[in-house]
Amino acid sequence: MAVLVYTENWDGKFKKTSFELVSYANKLAEMFNTNVVALSIGPVSEEELALLGNYGADKIISAAAGQFKILDNKVYVNLISSVAEKENAELIVLSHDNTGKALAPGLSVKLKAGLVSGVVELPSSTDPFTIKKKVFSGNAFARVEVKTGIKVLTLAKNSFEVVEKDGIAQIEALQDEVSQGDITTKVNEVNKQTGKILLTDAEIVVSGGRGMKSPDNWGPIEELAELLGAATACSRPVSDEGWRPHQEHTGQTGKIIAPNLYIAVGISGAIQHLAGVSSSRYIVAINTDKDAPIFEAADYGIVGDAMKVLPQLIQAVKEMKVS
Amino acid sequence: MKIIVCLGVVPDTTTKVKFSGDNKEFDTSGVQWVINPWDELALTRAIQLKEDAGNTVDKVVVITVGSITTEPVIRKALAIGADEAVRIDVAPKDSYEVAFQLSEFLKNEQDQHFVFAGIESSDYNGAAVGGMLAELLGVNSVSSVSGLEIEGEKPRIFRDIDGGVETLEVDIPFVAIVQKGIAIEPRIPAMRGIMMARKKTLNVIPPAGTEAYTGITGFELPEPKPPCKIIESENAKELINLLQNEAKIL
Numbered sequence: 001m002a003v004l005v006y007t008e009n010w011d012g013k014f015k016k017t018s019f020e021l022v023s024y025a026n027k028l029a030e031m032f033n034t035n036v037v038a039l040s041i042g043p044v045s046e047e048e049l050a051l052l053g054n055y056g057a058d059k060i061i062s063a064a065a066g067q068f069k070i071l072d073n074k075v076y077v078n079l080i081s082s083v084a085e086k087e088n089a090e091l092i093v094l095s096h097d098n099t100g101k102a103l104a105p106g107l108s109v110k111l112k113a114g115l116v117s118g119v120v121e122l123p124s125s126t127d128p129f130t131i132k133k134k135v136f137s138g139n140a141f142a143r144v145e146v147k148t149g150i151k152v153l154t155l156a157k158n159s160f161e162v163v164e165k166d167g168i169a170q171i172e173a174l175q176d177e178v179s180q181g182d183i184t185t186k187v188n189e190v191n192k193q194t195g196k197i198l199l200t201d202a203e204i205v206v207s208g209g210r211g212m213k214s215p216d217n218w219g220p221i222e223e224l225a226e227l228l229g230a231a232t233a234c235s236r237p238v239s240d241e242g243w244r245p246h247q248e249h250t251g252q253t254g255k256i257i258a259p260n261l262y263i264a265v266g267i268s269g270a271i272q273h274l275a276g277v278s279s280s281r282y283i284v285a286i287n288t289d290k291d292a293p294i295f296e297a298a299d300y301g302i303v304g305d306a307m308k309v310l311p312q313l314i315q316a317v318k319e320m321k322v323s
Numbered sequence: 324m325k326i327i328v329c330l331g332v333v334p335d336t337t338t339k340v341k342f343s344g345d346n347k348e349f350d351t352s353g354v355q356w357v358i359n360p361w362d363e364l365a366l367t368r369a370i371q372l373k374e375d376a377g378n379t380v381d382k383v384v385v386i387t388v389g390s391i392t393t394e395p396v397i398r399k400a401l402a403i404g405a406d407e408a409v410r411i412d413v414a415p416k417d418s419y420e421v422a423f424q425l426s427e428f429l430k431n432e433q434d435q436h437f438v439f440a441g442i443e444s445s446d447y448n449g450a451a452v453g454g455m456l457a458e459l460l461g462v463n464s465v466s467s468v469s470g471l472e473i474e475g476e477k478p479r480i481f482r483d484i485d486g487g488v489e490t491l492e493v494d495i496p497f498v499a500i501v502q503k504g505i506a507i508e509p510r511i512p513a514m515r516g517i518m519m520a521r522k523k524t525l526n527v528i529p530p531a532g533t534e535a536y537t538g539i540t541g542f543e544l545p546e547p548k549p550p551c552k553i554i555e556s557e558n559a560k561e562l563i564n565l566l567q568n569e570a571k572i573l
């Protein structure tokens with residue numbers, strides 16, 4: 001028995017969530033008295049792979065064949081499940097992000113394994129296997145019992161601390177190839193931002209709502225984000241109006257994010273908006289209306305006009321950086 | 324070509340979530356049931372594709388795994404413009420059971436088709452049915468689909484990736500797991516649609532035997548948050564100070 005964790009990379013670098021995952025898998029393996037096997041797909045350097053050992057992976061398998069460069073759900077599911085079988089993995093852990101959501105369901109069927117998506121903790125009991133997950137877009141939790149021998153879990157972001165430890169893992173290259181006929185997804189074009197901080201991976205997010213009044217007023221939001229090393233986001237009406245790109249829309253129907261700090265400027269805090277951001281560690285709200293629901297979700301708030309408050313904040317951050 | 328839309332029925336997204344006394348069950352009293360928001364967008368896109376003469380899509384079928392209580396919502400889908408509806412008559416216990424029931428029905432589908440599923444149900448957030456269904460049917464799936472166009476019989480898919488979008492081609496049949504962007508606004512039923520919906524077929528199918536893989540044993544609500552600390556609007560510096568020294572995140 002082993003715990004298998006799929007650690008995704010982005011342009012050859014592991015995401016923070018991958019380290020969260022390995023830390024989680026390490027604790028899970030302790031509960032079951034077993035080892036952690038991490039699987040990396042796509043080209044990643046030895047040096048980067050070795051990092052996984054610092055978070056508790058005992059063995060790292062790297063499948064670097066060029067054919068794995070693009071995400072073909074079927075090809076990936078076949079690969080991960082064959083590794084799971086070879087390693088005798090009874091627990092398979094992925095991140096609850098786009099890729100995890102794409103692959104976990106297929107793995108569940110292929111391995112006849114119950115799936116619990118968006119888990120937030122270690123299991124509260126190993127037999128019966130019971131674990132807590134988010135439901136109602138974070139407005140509640142459910143305890144789920146898994147009845148199958150093998151289990152697939154996706155871990156909600158920010159629900160587990162990254163724990164560094166001294167560990168050295170053995171790295172193994174997997175030579176598997178895919179026969180051309182198995183690949184049914186063909187990528188014709190990729191349109192990808194480079195250099196900018198990814199909204200889904202950002203530690204700090206500065207977000208604007210309809211209270212910003214006009215797309216011309218976004219200067220201070222961008223400036224503050226830049227100073228804080230943050231990504232920018234927005235509420236749905238703002239992206240619907242075309243004030244900001246769709247990729248920035250957070251909320252139930254947009255991106256679900258969990259940064260350390262979410263700064264909501266001119267956002268009322270509708271339940272659908274909060275569904276996408278309520279897992280943030282800290283929320284700051286800036287709003288003219290002291291009764292806006294965002295203040296119920298926020299840790300810190302300023303009641304005031306964004307166009308007056310933002311320049312002050314920018315000034316204060318600049319001063320902080322100097323001192 | 325047919326588009327099959329998997330339609331989940333969920334509590335309205337503004338529902339105040341409550342559980343029954345012992346926290347074992349979701350309290351459905353006073354709940355307004357609606358089409359799962361992503362499924363509503365998928366249905367909208369499917370109908371738009373049917374209306375577009377530039378492709379061979381000529382039929383939109385919605386399919387729901389659920390008890391008779393889901394029928395008013397299924398009728399709404401017909402009123403929005405689906406041609407036919409199928410209801411598999413069982414209240415499912417988990418995403419696997421839903422996917423299994425759908426696959427048992429769809430494996431006999433002869434017409435050329437592809438399937439739309441939403442990224443997740445807004446209630447239990449399984450994010451699972453689409454991917455499971457594809458695996459059960461032995462076809463591929465594409466997830467994070469934020470756009471889908473068809474020229475003739477050839478779909479062109481836009482998939483959201485971290486920080487961008489990919490344009491893909493996939494072999495038919497497949498399951499498209501859709502999210503925001505697939506349609507901008509959900510279509511609402513017009514009077515004529517509501518009249519016509521009454522005459523459309525809603526096939527009720529008995530379920531195939533299966534066991535769920537998982538079961539919910541109880542619920543809890545999140546701990547209430549401590550009240551928000553309000554900082555004077557003239558004192559932005561204090562906010563930075565608190566974030567640095569109290570929250571320790573800057």
Ligand SMILES: Cc1cc2nc3c(=O)[nH]c(=O)nc-3n(C[C@H](O)[C@H](O)[C@H](O)COP(=O)(O)OP(=O)(O)OC[C@H]3O[C@@H](n4cnc5c(N)ncnc54)[C@H](O)[C@@H]3O)c2cc1C
Pocket residue numbers: 208209210211212234235236237238249250251252253254265266267268269270271272273276286287288289292304305306307336360
């Ligand atoms: C099925 C469904 C799904 C949805 N999904 C999402 C989603 O994913 N994400 C999302 O965001 N929304 C979503 N919505 C919409 C949601 O219900 C709200 O309408 C939306 O979040 C409101 O956006 P807002 O806060 O920017 O605007 P508003 O609600 O208009 O709020 C603007 C706020 O700005 C404040 N303000 C005004 N002037 C200033 C100023 N000068 N300085 C500071 N503050 C000021 C106002 O007091 C107000 O609180 C969804 C709705 C539905 C029905």
Ligand SMILES: Nc1ncnc2c1ncn2[C@@H]1O[C@H](COP(=O)(O)O)[C@@H](O)[C@H]1O
Pocket residue numbers: 328329330331332359361362386387388389415418421439440441442443444445447448449450451452453
């Ligand atoms: N009971 C159901 N009947 C038909 N389709 C469903 C049902 N439940 C979920 N789905 C589909 O599967 C998607 C993902 O649901 P879930 O895995 O439950 O989060 C939904 O967006 C629907 O398209």
